[in-house]
Amino acid sequence: MTKDAQGNEALFVKAATLAARFRDEAGTRLQRPSFDYATAVTAFAEPLPEQPMAMDGVLDQLVLKAEPGLHSMTGPRFFGWVIGGSHPMGVAADFLTSAWGQNAGNHAASPASAAAETTAAQWLLELLDLPRQSSVGFVTGATVANFTCLAAARGAVLHAAKWDVEANGLFGAPPISVLIGDDAHTTVFSALQFLGLGRDRVLRVATDDQGKILPQAFSEAISSVDGPCIVILQAGQINTGACDGFADLIELARSKKAWVHVDGAFGLWAQASPNKRHLTAGVDGADSWAVDGHKWLQAPYDCGYAIVRDELAHRRAMTIAASYLPLTNDGERDPSHYVPELSRRARGFATWALIKHFGRDGIRALVDQACESAALLAGRLSQEPGIAVLNEVVLNQLIVRFGDEKHGDSLTQATIKTLQQDGTAFCGGALWRGQQVMRISVTNYQTDLTEAARAADAIIDAYRSARRQLQL
Numbered sequence: 001m002t003k004d005a006q007g008n009e010a011l012f013v014k015a016a017t018l019a020a021r022f023r024d025e026a027g028t029r030l031q032r033p034s035f036d037y038a039t040a041v042t043a044f045a046e047p048l049p050e051q052p053m054a055m056d057g058v059l060d061q062l063v064l065k066a067e068p069g070l071h072s073m074t075g076p077r078f079f080g081w082v083i084g085g086s087h088p089m090g091v092a093a094d095f096l097t098s099a100w101g102q103n104a105g106n107h108a109a110s111p112a113s114a115a116a117e118t119t120a121a122q123w124l125l126e127l128l129d130l131p132r133q134s135s136v137g138f139v140t141g142a143t144v145a146n147f148t149c150l151a152a153a154r155g156a157v158l159h160a161a162k163w164d165v166e167a168n169g170l171f172g173a174p175p176i177s178v179l180i181g182d183d184a185h186t187t188v189f190s191a192l193q194f195l196g197l198g199r200d201r202v203l204r205v206a207t208d209d210q211g212k213i214l215p216q217a218f219s220e221a222i223s224s225v226d227g228p229c230i231v232i233l234q235a236g237q238i239n240t241g242a243c244d245g246f247a248d249l250i251e252l253a254r255s256k257k258a259w260v261h262v263d264g265a266f267g268l269w270a271q272a273s274p275n276k277r278h279l280t281a282g283v284d285g286a287d288s289w290a291v292d293g294h295k296w297l298q299a300p301y302d303c304g305y306a307i308v309r310d311e312l313a314h315r316r317a318m319t320i321a322a323s324y325l326p327l328t329n330d331g332e333r334d335p336s337h338y339v340p341e342l343s344r345r346a347r348g349f350a351t352w353a354l355i356k357h358f359g360r361d362g363i364r365a366l367v368d369q370a371c372e373s374a375a376l377l378a379g380r381l382s383q384e385p386g387i388a389v390l391n392e393v394v395l396n397q398l399i400v401r402f403g404d405e406k407h408g409d410s411l412t413q414a415t416i417k418t419l420q421q422d423g424t425a426f427c428g429g430a431l432w433r434g435q436q437v438m439r440i441s442v443t444n445y446q447t448d449l450t451e452a453a454r455a456a457d458a459i460i461d462a463y464r465s466a467r468r469q470l471q472l
């Protein structure tokens with residue numbers, strides 16, 4: 001077997017060169033894969049190799065097989081799902097993270113991994129202007145952040161009812177009321193499912209046409225609550241970008257001693273911009289927050305943060321105890337205290353590097369530029385007869401409908417298909433209030449007004465071409 005000090009540099013430089021080429025072409029390549037899944041499967045499928053192959057050759061093969069099946073998620077006119085751009089600063093730090101091979105579970109195992117998290121956690125709390133004593137777990141994304149925060153919530157509300165759920169489980173525990181908006185993200189329901197709180201036994205609170213919880217409906221729902229209660233609010237609805245009215249809802253929740261959790265996967269970053277902070281006013285009054293690093297902060301996948309005001313509740317929920325794991329002194333932060341995993345990647349390095357690179361000003365600019373680009377897209381698209389932007393474009397999300405009532409979903413579907421085929425820009429679809437819409441999510445650091453204008457032209461062209469195809 002190879003020993004280190006035998007050719008690592010050539011291999012790593014080659015990987016970096018291939019990576020740089022891929023990234024430098026992000027703006028000019030088609031903003032979609034050229035292989036579908038079935039073709040990609042064929043590209044990779046082969047019998048289990050019996051013989052070794054040189055690392056250099058394996059890299060070549062990997063690039064050859066993978067690249068045609070990669071989506072242009074780092075591209076400046078890629079607006080699918082809600083996808084951050086994997087900023088080069090984070091990618092470079094992540095190269096090193098992989099090369100360093102650290103298990104970031106505890107600070108005795110890797111002092112620097114834990115220390116980078118300690119500082120990055122404090123920076124995140126300042127950027128998002130959340131209570132500074134909160135604890136932060138570095139997880140894979142908002143799904144696991146929601147899970148982690150809701151585990152802390154579950155433990156805390158039952159602890160207050162004199163029930164130790166961490167030790168004794170849910171059997172025989174007092175029931176917990178869970179209130180959640182009707183337009184919450186699907187992964188929050190998954191987190192509830194994992195935690196034994198149930199996807200379907202929640203109280204779903206009605207929302208308005210933007211997906212925001214209706215205060216009156218919330219007030220009625222919470223007035224019937226008696227006993228342990230968790231309230232789940234949202235910053236940044238996945239389609240509209242709308243944020244719940246935190247200040248009022250949190251005050252109502254407090255009157256019932258409920259734990260308030262906020263899913264702010266991307267929307268919580270509104271806190272980092274003075275121009276957008278009005279949207280999330282009062283959000284710092286909650287008890288826990290889930291937010292992604294791999295969306296608006298542009299961290300490479302995977303990266304999210306589980307933030308909990310009550311550190312003790314956070315730690316109780318995530319405790320891992322074993323004789324071979326060193327007990328830590330008070331004040332010394334172990335990464336594994338705040339996440340479900342023990343062994344994991346040292347995510348703190350990329351987050352540290354990105355915040356160090358952008359600074360507070362750069363992160364504010366990142367948020368503002370995406371919102372301005374989204375506003376430009378909304379303005380350009382709504383000028384075209386037959387195109388309607390359905391949401392109030394308050395943040396970085398748009399939902400767009402094509403054609404009149406009489407066309408039903410057909411023109412919207414055909415426009416999405418035509419745009420994707422063309423490849424100048426990429427947008428996906430969704431159902432909103434039972435209607436097909438095009439979703440546009442501006443979450444990439446490279447999308448500026450010029451790129452947004454080019455994308456708007458491409459979408460309008462796709463719409464006109466779809467009309468011609470359908471002979472309208």
Ligand SMILES: *Cc1c(COP(=O)(O)O)cnc(C)c1O
Nearest residue numbers: 141142143185187263265266292
């Ligand atoms: C993306 C998203 C999630 C899920 O986050 P992952 O990073 O995909 O795990 C949850 N909630 C909202 C509002 C999101 O936008």
